[in-house]
Amino acid sequence: MPKYVIIGLAIPIILFILMNYWGKISDLTKNRILMVIFGIFFISIFVLLFLLMN
Secondary structure, three states, X not given: OHHHHHHXXXXXXXXXXXXXXXXXXXXXXXXXXXXXXXXXXXHHHHHHHHHHHO
16 A cells, blocks of 8 residues: 555656656657657557457
């Protein structure tokens, strides 16, 4: 139970820090961050499909 509280607090704090610094980082870094997020999402779809087929 305490780990869920920590996760629940960590996500808004990370999002708040990200929103504060998003305008200050360069366009290249923004593109890299978005590519990493999209890549993780894309790979997770195939992992989920693989696990559901077995």
